[in-house]
Amino acid sequence: MAERVLDVSDLEPCEPMERSLAAVAELAPGDHLRILHRREPFPLYEILAERGFNHRTIPGRRTPFEILVWRIGDAAAEAAVDGA
């Protein structure tokens, strides 16, 4: 179980979404992704759901928003996110 961190806060559209989608596609079982973002990526949420991922958005420490992403049905990753 590992947390992958992706900082897209200095990128302009559409790079944050492209890099986020590429990163979630490579998540191994039990892994989750923490995306550091400077705004809420609403279009990403819809696309993540359609591609089989859950997400949770929380206030960030280094950037205004952090989005935690894991595969739907991956209980280990979800437990890691709950504890994050």
Place this chain on the structure above:
Amino acid sequence: MIPGGGDLRFDRMPPRWVPLRAFLVAPVLGGLGGLMLGIVGDRAATSRYAGELIGALHLVTLGFLTLVMAGAVVQVLPVVTGVPVPGASWVGPASQLGVAVGSLAMALGLASRWGVVVGIGGVFVGAGLAVFAAAAMAAAWRARRNPTGRAMGLAVVSLVVVAGLGVTFLAGHAGWMTLRRDLTDVHLAWALIGWLGLLVMGVSFQVVPMFQVTPHYPRGIQRLLPGVGFLGLVGWTVGRLERWSAVAAVGAGLAIGAMAVHAATTLWLQAHRRRKLRDVTTDDWRSGMVSVLAATGVVGAGALGVVDLARTGPALTLGALSVFGFGVSVVEGMLYKIVPFLSWLHLQNLVSHADRPSAVRIRNMRQLLPGVGPRRQFAAHVVAVVALLVAAAAGGVWMRIAGAALAIDLWWLAWELAGVVRRSNQDRREVLRAG
């Protein structure tokens, strides 16, 4: 989702073709304005009231700027504030048709002194803008707590003033009522500072930090500046109509000061971009903001008695800086982000519905709009603005040169935007074939 984030809500976007159609047709119409200037040449510079000049100018201000700006309101207002423009799927096409057909008819009628055609143009433009303004104001009122929503609402109120005066002018040209030329400056001020200036302010609060990766505008600027600009316009108008010179001077100072503060703030934000990559939108906006500051200098010189703004040359210089240096630059820059972004987002949504999303390759925004063409088009735009400034001062053959340069500028833009749609349609076919 974090409540109160105040961020973009893309799920509230209207169908992509509602604004996209306006964004593609607009530069074609604006280029016709340049062509018209190129054909009539110096006749357009004989007076600020020359029919050829007013016709060509309105192909740019209505056919290009207003068509895009109205499309942007329908697009941005729901996305930023979560409040959709009511009836967007028919309000958009109806208002676009009215403005496009109307601006063509009024340009043709004014240039040929054909009163009935001018009147028909006025009816189309008036009806199109009335439909748009009613729907946009209803949405902006509901979104008034959001700085962008509030600025857009004030801009649409300004548009109603501009359009109301404009329609009475057209009725005057058509011979249906007395032509009130004494109100021309009121029409111009509400068009350039109210409709154009306040709308750019409202949109900039969202799109400059988002697409140019700058820090956010200070909260005080977002909250106060559009209101100060609007109140300044009201004060200047009342002072001018009632001949209260002190009130008019304070109002003008507030309205123009708000524009200058916004321009200076935007330039400062651009200087603090997090990634200083070359970007044509940033260059377009920078040109626009420098033009605002230059226009402020011209108005200041007029107030100090250094130049006489009632003379045709200085009046045309101020118009060239405001309409082409500011308005056209900023709108071109905005189109270079919005059209690829809408196309790319549409493709992403399509890919998500494909059977194997990871197997489908689509172009990103930079690939949908390769950088070389837009950079060269921007150079053509700068040449057009400079030629227009020279034409305003020197007249003669320069008006033809400036008109031709403007036509090249805007039709080149149309070509680049059409390329984005063509490439995204190629990818769309690939996705549908794969999915």
